[in-house]
Amino acid sequence: MQKAIGVLTSGGDAPGMNAAVRAVTRAAINKGYRVIGIQRGYNGLLHGECVELSCRDVSDIIQRGGTILYTARCLEFKQEEYILKAAEKCKSLNMEGLVVIGGDGSFRGAADLSRLGNIRCIGLPGTIDNDIQCPEYTIGYDTAMNTAMEMIDKLRDTSQSHDRCSVVEVMGRNAGWIALNVAIASGAIACITPEMPYDMNAIAEKIKKAHEAQKEHFIVVVAEGVNNSEGITKGIQELTGIETRLTVLGHVQRGGMPTLRDRVAASQMGYRAVELIDSGATNRVVGMKDNKIIDVDIQEALAMKKPFDTELYRVCNEITF
Numbered sequence: 362m363q364k365a366i367g368v369l370t371s372g373g374d375a376p377g378m379n380a381a382v383r384a385v386t387r388a389a390i391n392k393g394y395r396v397i398g399i400q401r402g403y404n405g406l407l408h409g410e411c412v413e414l415s416c417r418d419v420s421d422i423i424q425r426g427g428t429i430l431y432t433a434r435c436l437e438f439k440q441e442e443y444i445l446k447a448a449e450k451c452k453s454l455n456m457e458g459l460v461v462i463g464g465d466g467s468f469r470g471a472a473d474l475s476r477l478g479n480i481r482c483i484g485l486p487g488t489i490d491n492d493i494q495c496p497e498y499t500i501g502y503d504t505a506m507n508t509a510m511e512m513i514d515k516l517r518d519t520s521q522s523h524d525r526c527s528v529v530e531v532m533g534r535n536a537g538w539i540a541l542n543v544a545i546a547s548g549a550i551a552c553i554t555p556e557m558p559y560d561m562n563a564i565a566e567k568i569k570k571a572h573e574a575q576k577e578h579f580i581v582v583v584a585e586g587v588n589n590s591e592g593i594t595k596g597i598q599e600l601t602g603i604e605t606r607l608t609v610l611g612h613v614q615r616g617g618m619p620t621l622r623d624r625v626a627a628s629q630m631g632y633r634a635v636e637l638i639d640s641g642a643t644n645r646v647v648g649m650k651d652n653k654i655i656d657v658d659i660q661e662a663l664a665m666k667k668p669f670d671t672e673l674y675r676v677c678n679e680i681t682f
């Protein structure tokens with residue numbers, strides 16, 4: 362039987378996952394493999410939700426958000442019994458390797474499947490949060506930031522008309538990367554992230570000072586990981602006397618057409634994943650460093666620390682009004 366390469370998407374979806382699936386499929390077929398698309402992440406592997414993909418099946422998806430393979434979170438996959446079951450399924454499909462597109466949890470599953478199930482697994486970082494330690498860049502991050510920025514541009518109009526302060530909660534799980542970049546790009550007066558301490562009185566003072574300097578409307582960006590958007594909104598209103606409203610952007614940030622950057626990065630990473638499997642590599646994460654595609658051992662990638670960009674945070678705070 363012709364050797365196959367499997368591909369699945371796991372965890373929260375991210376714009377650009379389709380571009381990665383397309384690249385994996387075409388690169389693999391062009392190297393002589395069959396491609397098996399596994400639906401709904403590790404769940405699909407356990408329950409046999411597999412479809413063979415042709416080059417034509419991945420036509421017209423590079424520009425689409427979401428994932429044509431669907432995605433899911435699979436709690437069973439933390440148990441050895443299920444990892445071994447999934448490995449059996451991979452072997453029955455004659456899989457030479459499996460490309461897992463997802464976040465750090467998905468990579469832990471891929472590492473277990475490599476180690477315990479002896480399946481060649483390659484992880485591609487697919488999450489809007491940009492919270493995986495090793496790669497500097499994750500598929501979906503750029504699109505999500507642009508979506509949030511566009512939404513805040515719209516909020517700014519109404520905020521301006523009503524002389525209000527808009528507190529905007531953006532996604533990112535426990536990380537403040539989306540918040541920090543979006544705060545700069547949207548001209549926010551303050552950015553609150555889990556990585557940095559914040560002082561409500563100092564934020565209120567800054568808003569009052571800006572108000573005295575004729576600034577009439579304000580944007581405050583808060584990362585969801587701070588877990589206190591409502592309290593911050595109330596606090597600003599009470600301390601400044603300025604009418605303050607909260608907008609939680611939510612899942613809209615995960616949708617939409619991927620940006621050029623996400624499409625190109627996803628395509629490069631998908632191609633590299635197939636090259637790695639073809640060369641016999643296993644247990645690697647494909648990432649980007651200094652705008653170059655790299656690959657590292659999964660455990661090493663998971664153990665790495667990604668320090669928060671305190672310099673960018675400083676810039677953000679120094680140009681607010």
Ligand code: ADP
Pocket residue numbers: 371372373374402403433434435436438439463464465466467468469470471488
């Ligand atoms: P998200 O951050 O959107 O949840 P992840 O890639 O972290 O994305 O997805 C988590 C999923 O990864 C889990 O639901 C599960 O399916 C899978 N997973 C597999 N093995 C593990 C593990 N050892 N620890 C955590 N998650 C795992």
Ligand code: F6P
Pocket residue numbers: 373464488489490532533534585615
């Ligand atoms: O990891 C992506 C992400 O969108 C996070 O930013 C957010 O915390 C989480 O997933 C939301 O998950 P769910 O889709 O389960 O609501």
